Structure formats: C-alpha cells, structure tokens
Amino acid sequence: MTTIKLGMVGLGTVGQGVLKMVQQHADKISAVTGCQVVVKTVMVRHPERHQDVAGVVHLTTELADILADPEIQLVVEVMGGIHPAKEVIEQLLRAKKHVVSANKDLIATYGRELNQLAQENHCDLRYEASVAGGIPILRAIADSFAADQITAVKGIVNGTTNYILTQMGQQHWSYEDALKQAQRLGFAEADPTNDVTGKDAAYKMIILSQFSFGSSLPLGAFAVTGIDQVAAADVAQAANFGYVLKLIGDARLVDDRLFIEVAPTLVEQGHPLATVNNENNAVMVTGQAVGDTLFYGPGAGGLPTATSVLSDITTVIKNLVLKTTGNRFNRYRKALAPASPATVADRYYLSLTMPDRPGEMMKLTAAMAKGGASFSQIVQQAAVGGQARVMIITHQMSKAQLATLAAELAATETIRLNCAYKVIE
Amino acid sequence: MTTIKLGMVGLGTVGQGVLKMVQQHADKISAVTGCQVVVKTVMVRHPERHQDVAGVVHLTTELADILADPEIQLVVEVMGGIHPAKEVIEQLLRAKKHVVSANKDLIATYGRELNQLAQENHCDLRYEASVAGGIPILRAIADSFAADQITAVKGIVNGTTNYILTQMGQQHWSYEDALKQAQRLGFAEADPTNDVTGKDAAYKMIILSQFSFGSSLPLGAFAVTGIDQVAAADVAQAANFGYVLKLIGDARLVDDRLFIEVAPTLVEQGHPLATVNNENNAVMVTGQAVGDTLFYGPGAGGLPTATSVLSDITTVIKNLVLKTTGNRFNRYRKALAPASPATVADRYYLSLTMPDRPGEMMKLTAAMAKGGASFSQIVQQAAVGGQARVMIITHQMSKAQLATLAAELAATETIRLNCAYKVIE
Structure with a gap:
C-alpha cells in the first residue's frame, strides 16, 4: 500500500486533532483512500512544548525541513492568522506542495491570489475547515449545488457569539455575564474582539459568498454589527414576540446584485436556525431549484475542525492517486455589483x-x-x-x-x- | 467547449425537473464543468404525452436508441421501481454508459451487484437523489466524513409521513384526516402503503447505513414500524411531555455491531430534528470526531430531487474530463454483525x-x-x-x-x- 507523508505547520488545538485522527482512524482512511497516511514533520515555534509527540513525528522550527523534503507532498497549515501564514503557504505552493488550510482570516483576505498561485503550480489548495468547523459546507456548495443557482446563504457561523446569545436567552444573563461564563468554559478567548464584533463571521461570509455566488465583497465593503451592544431586555422581548436573537451572516442576491451583512437578527422560533444553540453553527443554503437546505454541526473545536481538514486531505490523496491535482476547490466565478440599500x-x-x-x-x-x-x-x-x-x-x-x-x-x-x-x- | 449528451429513461416529476434544470441553468453548469450539457434522447412509454418537449429532445420508446448511440455517454434513470429499472441499468452499464439514478428501492435492494457491474465496466454509478431528495447526504458521508468513524445516522427520511405527523401535531387531526389532506395536496400518493408502513424510509436507511458503516442489513432483517397506527392522543401527550412525534430511521453501531430500525419516535422539542416539519427531511450524522451534524432540506419534489441528480451528473462529467470514471460512489466496506436486542x-x-x-x-x-x-x-x-x-x-x-x-x-x-x-x- 502506498504511504502518503504529510507535513504540518502549527500544532494547536486543530493540529493536535488532525494528528490524533490520522493515528486513530488509520484503518478507515486506508479503506477509503487505498493509502496509508502518516504525519512526518511538524513545524512549531516551541518544540519543547510538544515532547509528547516527539517520538511520533519530526518536530522542527524550520519550514525548510518541510519545503526541501521530497517525501512530503501535502502540507496542513493550522497556524492561523494572516501573517506569516500567507508567506508560509506561498512558499509551500512554490515548492509544489499541496496545501490544506483551516485559516478563514487568510482565505477571506487573500483567497483569490493564493488560489491563483496554487493553479500556477498545479497544486491543490483546499480549506473546508475555514468555515463552520466540522460542517462540510464549502464542499456541499461547490459539488452538490453545482448545477443550481444559489440565491441566498445565511447562518450562524460563529460559535462564541452563539454560545453567548444562547446563554443570554436561556439564563436571562447580561452580555457581560454571558461573555465571562463563555471565557471561563473556553467558548470565548481572553480577547474575544474578533468574535463579538462580528469580524470572524464576516470572514466566513466572504468565503461562503465566493462559493455560493462566484463573487464576494471585501471586509469593509459591507455592514458588520457584533453582539457587544445587545441588551438583555431585547433578547427577552424577542422571546415574547416569538423569536430568538442570533448573530446571522446573511449573503443574498438582490436583483442580480450581491448583498452581504453580519448583524444580530431575530429568528422565528419555528425556523430551523432557531434551535441552533450554544457553540453550534448552521448554514442555510437556498437554491432556485432545491429550495431551503440547512447544514448543522459543531462550528469549532479541535476534533470537529480536524474532521474537515481530514476530508480535504483524503480528497487531495484521491487526486494524487488519480493524478488529478491542480483543480480549483471552487470553480464558480461571476462578476456581481453590490446591491443598493x-x-x-x-x-x-x-x-x-x-x-x-x-x-x-x-x-x-x-x-x-x-x-x-x-x-x-x-x-x-x-x-x-x-x-x-x-x-x-x-x-x-x-x-x-x-x-x-x-x-x-x-x-x-x-x-x-x-x-x-x-x-x- | 465540449458538449456532453445525456440520455434519460423516464420523464415523470423528477425527469421533467432534470430537463428543466439542464436548460435553465446551462450557464452555471458550463461555468462549473467547462462543458455544455444537453439532453439528447429520452425513453418514455407514451411519447404522445410529452409532445411539449418533442422539439427539444428525441423521444423514443426503445432503450436500444440510447444503448446504440455512441454520442450518449451518460444516462439518467428516473423511471423508478425495481423492475424493469434493474434490467435497464444493467444493459446501460454493459453498453459502457455511466448511470445516474434516483431509485432508492432498486439501490437498497440490488445496490451491491449494480455497483459491482459498474466497476466491471469501468463506469460511474451514482445515486445521491435516492436518499432525502435535495439533501446531499450520501456525498457528505462518503467525502466529508471519509476519515471519521461514524457511530450513528438517524433522521426523517420520508416526506409523506413527516407531513402527516406534522399536521396531526399542529392541527390535532387523526391519522386518517391528515392522510386525506396529504393526498389532496399531493404530499401522499393514492396508494400510500410504501410510505406510511415505513418501507420507503427503510430503503433509505439501508443505503445510509451502507455509506456510514460500510455495511447494511437487508429489508426484513430489521424492525420497521409505520405511522398508520399512531393515535392522535399519543401525539398530543408527546407534546405535553415536551416532545414531537416523528418517524425516525435509526442506524447505529452498538458494541461494534449494526442496529437499524424505522419507528415512530418521540423527539425532544429542542432537538434539531424536532423543527423539521411538513414534507422536509433531515439526517443527523454522528461521528466519533465531528460529533453531531445535521443535514436538512426538501425530501422530495421534482426540482429538489433533480438538483441531486444534477450534482451527480456534474461529478460524472468532471470524471469524464479528467478521465477518472469507474470509481465507486462509496468505497467504504466493513463486515458487521447485527446487534443483539x-x-x-x-x-x-x-x-x-x-x-x-x-x-x-x-x-x-x-x-x-x-x-x-x-x-x-x-x-x-x-x-x-x-x-x-x-x-x-x-x-x-x-x-x-x-x-x-x-x-x-x-x-x-x-x-x-x-x-x-x-x-x-
């Protein structure tokens, strides 16, 4: 059986999840891909902190150890952030390594040019894990609705804010109390700015829009409102009116133009998005032919996100075996003007x-x-x-x-x- | 641009939906596949009933017109039923035509041998539309959870019974009244036996089990209970206890053995399956790594089901272009004994x-x-x-x-x- 050796850049929660899944689900991965998959080399900043895996993988602080290794055909980027992740992926693609990334900030900001670079180097670049953790939403849009005209994609794409709003609704807490609880339980970071201001959700909507409509808008070109000003009184009144307050990312075609927005939104209690609670995510895709579909699951967390990374890895391996690498993750492109208010x-x-x-x-x-x-x-x-x-x-x-x-x-x-x-x- | 010419067998609701989508979404299909797609020949029993499309496609009563046509590489089977659909697909595969089918009865009963025949003839055989209409669930299981160990797959996979149970719950109707209403509105057939006895849901669970666990049980080897004995009093009491009554298909691993069942089931009101109403379907997939995910959408209907047929068509076309046809839709196989009660x-x-x-x-x-x-x-x-x-x-x-x-x-x-x-x- 052929052995495929992976490189990894970063070994945080998601990286550790990937390592664990590659080891624990080795039989299933072999059954599905026909190949044995092992992680060979992992680049980290502080090898001394990862001595628990030092016997299993080669830990290095040098990207060159991965770039120069002809055995490594495929590299997983899970370091996060825009820089130096962008430069790392550029070097990997120029070295003809296929790349799987979980980096929404980066893909939302530089996806177009990184996809271009991947094409030029006949490499795969996939990033299912960048949107909605364990939910296979990008692949569903790209593959399953390939022949449909998607008219709207909206949903709950940030777990931290959904956890906070769920607690505000169920426990009648203030925003501040719910945030503190979320931080204590690990559902919010010490600096929650990117989540609570809606920026993280905006990144994901940019990527979802590109897949759904073949077009997107950059950050700054659409309205993004977070949950940090949400009052407990309004959450309670929403419930009295028969609604649940959620942070909704909303992208749709209006008269053949593109509208994107992230904002706190009242969702009717019988709506499928209304029962999406705590750290879970859900994306509703509306197609001209298919109607309303919804994809629900864990929006974050090491193992759920690693599942999406692994789904990309198995696809790249399938492409390697069939010699069909170098095709775009999302081939749909269409020029769209922004919708007028x-x-x-x-x-x-x-x-x-x-x-x-x-x-x-x-x-x-x-x-x-x-x-x-x-x-x-x-x-x-x-x-x-x-x-x-x-x-x-x-x-x-x-x-x-x-x-x-x-x-x-x-x-x-x-x-x-x-x-x-x-x-x- | 290359033109791909399709054959079709059957021209009922789904077939008409496929024809409509191929015409109306031609631009998007070209953008995504790089090919122009046209339906060339449609086999029907009564050509005189389809004169509205006689100018657009070649109508025939003879399968030979499709079998012998070297221009037709890919055929869509939407005639339904087990016989003669099985014999039709066998002839198509032997003639080296790739096949896309929406036929759950057939795939649940003869999927194994038809897949085998497809492999022998290096042909694609895909059937996303056979389970849960417009919901891309088979592809999600095969591709997106390829590296995860699925431990349970359960859901609402029959639109007719879900419509009836929703009306019983919301209108406090008896089973008989709700069935009559469903028949009047076209959500139930004149002879609803296959739906209301749970047989249709059982077919779909057989296919879902094969994809999720690499193994399945045949019809007759697991308990199937329909909704025809459900009393209005129990639907009402379920609501008082805080539950909604649904017909749930339930397949799971118990001590590494396989359990499948279709039965009326109480679903807690806050559960994501509880808000799946009327003719909609939803499938919850639980993976060891990913946790609970849910896929929701229209479970039947011409255009939603056609969307799934078209997603298979675009995949086969991609395979034709890349010369990678002949691989199994679902490659996961694992021998599992049935679970003990x-x-x-x-x-x-x-x-x-x-x-x-x-x-x-x-x-x-x-x-x-x-x-x-x-x-x-x-x-x-x-x-x-x-x-x-x-x-x-x-x-x-x-x-x-x-x-x-x-x-x-x-x-x-x-x-x-x-x-x-x-x-x-």
Whole structure:
C-alpha cells in the first residue's frame, strides 16, 4: 500500500486533532483512500512544548525541513492568522506542495491570489475547515449545488457569539455575564474582539459568498454589527414576540446584485436556525431549484475542525492517486455589483426609549410614516423614571427606508432608537 | 467547449425537473464543468404525452436508441421501481454508459451487484437523489466524513409521513384526516402503503447505513414500524411531555455491531430534528470526531430531487474530463454483525389503557419492575368508561427488557400496551 507523508505547520488545538485522527482512524482512511497516511514533520515555534509527540513525528522550527523534503507532498497549515501564514503557504505552493488550510482570516483576505498561485503550480489548495468547523459546507456548495443557482446563504457561523446569545436567552444573563461564563468554559478567548464584533463571521461570509455566488465583497465593503451592544431586555422581548436573537451572516442576491451583512437578527422560533444553540453553527443554503437546505454541526473545536481538514486531505490523496491535482476547490466565478440599500427589504425589530407622556407616540407614528414603515406588533413596557421602552416588529422595509426612519427619530430629540434588528421567518 | 449528451429513461416529476434544470441553468453548469450539457434522447412509454418537449429532445420508446448511440455517454434513470429499472441499468452499464439514478428501492435492494457491474465496466454509478431528495447526504458521508468513524445516522427520511405527523401535531387531526389532506395536496400518493408502513424510509436507511458503516442489513432483517397506527392522543401527550412525534430511521453501531430500525419516535422539542416539519427531511450524522451534524432540506419534489441528480451528473462529467470514471460512489466496506436486542438501550414512551380501579397501578409497577424498567414521567388521564389512559416516559431500557415488559403487561390481561415509542433527546 502506498504511504502518503504529510507535513504540518502549527500544532494547536486543530493540529493536535488532525494528528490524533490520522493515528486513530488509520484503518478507515486506508479503506477509503487505498493509502496509508502518516504525519512526518511538524513545524512549531516551541518544540519543547510538544515532547509528547516527539517520538511520533519530526518536530522542527524550520519550514525548510518541510519545503526541501521530497517525501512530503501535502502540507496542513493550522497556524492561523494572516501573517506569516500567507508567506508560509506561498512558499509551500512554490515548492509544489499541496496545501490544506483551516485559516478563514487568510482565505477571506487573500483567497483569490493564493488560489491563483496554487493553479500556477498545479497544486491543490483546499480549506473546508475555514468555515463552520466540522460542517462540510464549502464542499456541499461547490459539488452538490453545482448545477443550481444559489440565491441566498445565511447562518450562524460563529460559535462564541452563539454560545453567548444562547446563554443570554436561556439564563436571562447580561452580555457581560454571558461573555465571562463563555471565557471561563473556553467558548470565548481572553480577547474575544474578533468574535463579538462580528469580524470572524464576516470572514466566513466572504468565503461562503465566493462559493455560493462566484463573487464576494471585501471586509469593509459591507455592514458588520457584533453582539457587544445587545441588551438583555431585547433578547427577552424577542422571546415574547416569538423569536430568538442570533448573530446571522446573511449573503443574498438582490436583483442580480450581491448583498452581504453580519448583524444580530431575530429568528422565528419555528425556523430551523432557531434551535441552533450554544457553540453550534448552521448554514442555510437556498437554491432556485432545491429550495431551503440547512447544514448543522459543531462550528469549532479541535476534533470537529480536524474532521474537515481530514476530508480535504483524503480528497487531495484521491487526486494524487488519480493524478488529478491542480483543480480549483471552487470553480464558480461571476462578476456581481453590490446591491443598493434601496433594494434590500426586510422586516425589523425596533427597540425605542421615549418619554411616557402625551404626544410622543404620535411623533413615533409620524416618523414611521415618513420612513414608509408600518408595524405588525408593538409592545410598550411600564415607564421607568418617566421613560417608556417601546418594541416594534415592522412590516418589510428597505435599508434606505430604515435610514430615513432612524434620521426622523433622531430629529424628534426625545425618542431614542436603541437598536434595529432584522427579522427572519 | 465540449458538449456532453445525456440520455434519460423516464420523464415523470423528477425527469421533467432534470430537463428543466439542464436548460435553465446551462450557464452555471458550463461555468462549473467547462462543458455544455444537453439532453439528447429520452425513453418514455407514451411519447404522445410529452409532445411539449418533442422539439427539444428525441423521444423514443426503445432503450436500444440510447444503448446504440455512441454520442450518449451518460444516462439518467428516473423511471423508478425495481423492475424493469434493474434490467435497464444493467444493459446501460454493459453498453459502457455511466448511470445516474434516483431509485432508492432498486439501490437498497440490488445496490451491491449494480455497483459491482459498474466497476466491471469501468463506469460511474451514482445515486445521491435516492436518499432525502435535495439533501446531499450520501456525498457528505462518503467525502466529508471519509476519515471519521461514524457511530450513528438517524433522521426523517420520508416526506409523506413527516407531513402527516406534522399536521396531526399542529392541527390535532387523526391519522386518517391528515392522510386525506396529504393526498389532496399531493404530499401522499393514492396508494400510500410504501410510505406510511415505513418501507420507503427503510430503503433509505439501508443505503445510509451502507455509506456510514460500510455495511447494511437487508429489508426484513430489521424492525420497521409505520405511522398508520399512531393515535392522535399519543401525539398530543408527546407534546405535553415536551416532545414531537416523528418517524425516525435509526442506524447505529452498538458494541461494534449494526442496529437499524424505522419507528415512530418521540423527539425532544429542542432537538434539531424536532423543527423539521411538513414534507422536509433531515439526517443527523454522528461521528466519533465531528460529533453531531445535521443535514436538512426538501425530501422530495421534482426540482429538489433533480438538483441531486444534477450534482451527480456534474461529478460524472468532471470524471469524464479528467478521465477518472469507474470509481465507486462509496468505497467504504466493513463486515458487521447485527446487534443483539439485549444491547440496544433507549428511553421509551409507553401508552397504556387500564381499568381505573384499585390494584391496577400496582400490577403496572410490578410488571415494570420485572422488565427492569423505571419511569421518569407519568400521566394518568381521566377514565372514560372505566378505562384510564396512562402515559409513561421510562429511563433507559434494552429491547430485551421492553419485550419482557410487554409480555408481563399482556399477562395482566387488564393492562393494554397501546404503543411503545423510542425517545430521543
């Protein structure tokens, strides 16, 4: 039986998961690929910290040990971050090594040029693990919906924020308390900025959009709102209205143009995304022919993410055996302009604070009329210190109408718009 | 650009969906495969009924027109049923045509020998559409979890029964009324036997088991219970206990042996399978490394099923271009013995009818003690005509214990066990 020797760059949680799976599932991998797979060399910064695996793999601090080794045809990049991961992958591809990566930041930012470089060197570059951990979503979009026109891809693609929002909903905790709990249990990092501001989810939506629509928008070119301003009162009111608050990445075609957004969103309780709790992820893909499909699973964690890395490894090995390496992971390309705010329509949840006195509600309805907004549900909570909290679910309105409404409300000087969250049914 | 010409056998709902997609999504198919795809010849029994497409494709009643046509490399079988579909596919494979099929009955029954014949003729044989319509579940198991050890695959794999059970739950209808409604709306056939007895779901579980565990059991070698005996009272009581009643196909490894079952099952309301309503399907795959993943989507219908057929077509075309046809759809094979009933443990929902008089509850608890069963929830409903209805959720017990309990209850002669449904959390 042919033996395929792997290199690895990085040996954190995911890297250790990959090493473990290659060893523990060796029989199944052989049964499926017809090859024996072993990890030969692992590049790490601090070999002294990984002495537990020193007898099994060759630990090195030098990338050259992998680059110059003709036995190593395939290298797994699990170091994370944009630099020097980008330079590492470039060197690997130039050395004609096939690459499997789990690096969303990097692929979202430099995916196009790295794919180009892979093609030029007739190498495979695959990165299933970069989006939604153990969920095989990129492969599903690229292979299974190859002949369908995808019109929308949306979902819960960040485990940390979903854990926090789940706890806020179920335990009635504040954002701060839920974050602390998540950090204590290891579901949030000491510096959770990339997660709670929505940046991590934005990276994943960039990659999902490229696969779904053949086109994407760069970070900065679409709205990204995190969960760090979410109030416990709005989570509770969402539940009273029959919704669950989730951080939703939303990419869709609107009049043949591309719209992407990451924002806290109210999801109706019967919707398949509503039962996705804690650190789990789920992506809903809507195709013209297939309709709504949903892919659910663990969004992070060493072994789940390693499963996706291994699925890429077995595909590259299959390509090596069949001599069909060098084809793009995602071959769909289509030029799309960004959608205009006037054309993107949704229902909204509005949370307002206003003085509890005659005339204020009339100001509100006047502002809504100017914005062209109408409501389907409204609740006013008992005033505290003369200030009442009013929550509304609107009928469909465009981003442009929402902006007009926000400006009209600001002009009242007495009504404060605490938040405006999209609603999906 | 190379043109790939397809043959088709059958032109029902799915066949018409395939024809429509090949025409309407021609641009995307070309972008992804690099080939132009056209349907050249369609074999049908009654060409006069398909005159709307007579200008676009060549209609024939003779399979020979496809077999003898060297331009046709790939044929889609969407005629359904076991005979003569089996003989048709055999002739196609012997004529070195690649085959894409949507035929679950056939693949579940003769998959092994048809795969063998495909290999001998160096042909592709793919059948993603045979399980769960538009959900790309077979490919996900074969490709994405290739390196993981799957320990369980379970789900809702029949749209008709899920539609009926959803209506029974939401509208509080009887089975008979819900079935009539499903037939009126086209979600159930005039003769719904294969669906409501669980046979259709059993076919799909046979295929899912083969992909997940490398092994399966034939129809008749595992328990299949349909929904035709489900009482509205039990659907309502399940809801009161916090569960939804679903027809669940359940295949899992128990002590390295294979267990398969199709049966009405109580699913906890927060479980991802609980929100799968109406004609939708969902399959949960549990892997040792990845944990729980779920794939959700439309389980039937012309266009969703056609999407899966088209995903197979694009894969075969890719293989044709790369000259890598002739590899098995699912390469995983492993010999597994069936699990013994004593080792398969679950919680159960028991529905009992018993005389409302002193001593009966003691008989019940005595029978449960003999069966080694204990309960976590119990409800007694007001007696009607002296007969009380008692519903119980048990702690974990084995199939063997359940059989003992059923025998003990029968021996009381006064307590009737209306049903015993598994519970999943």
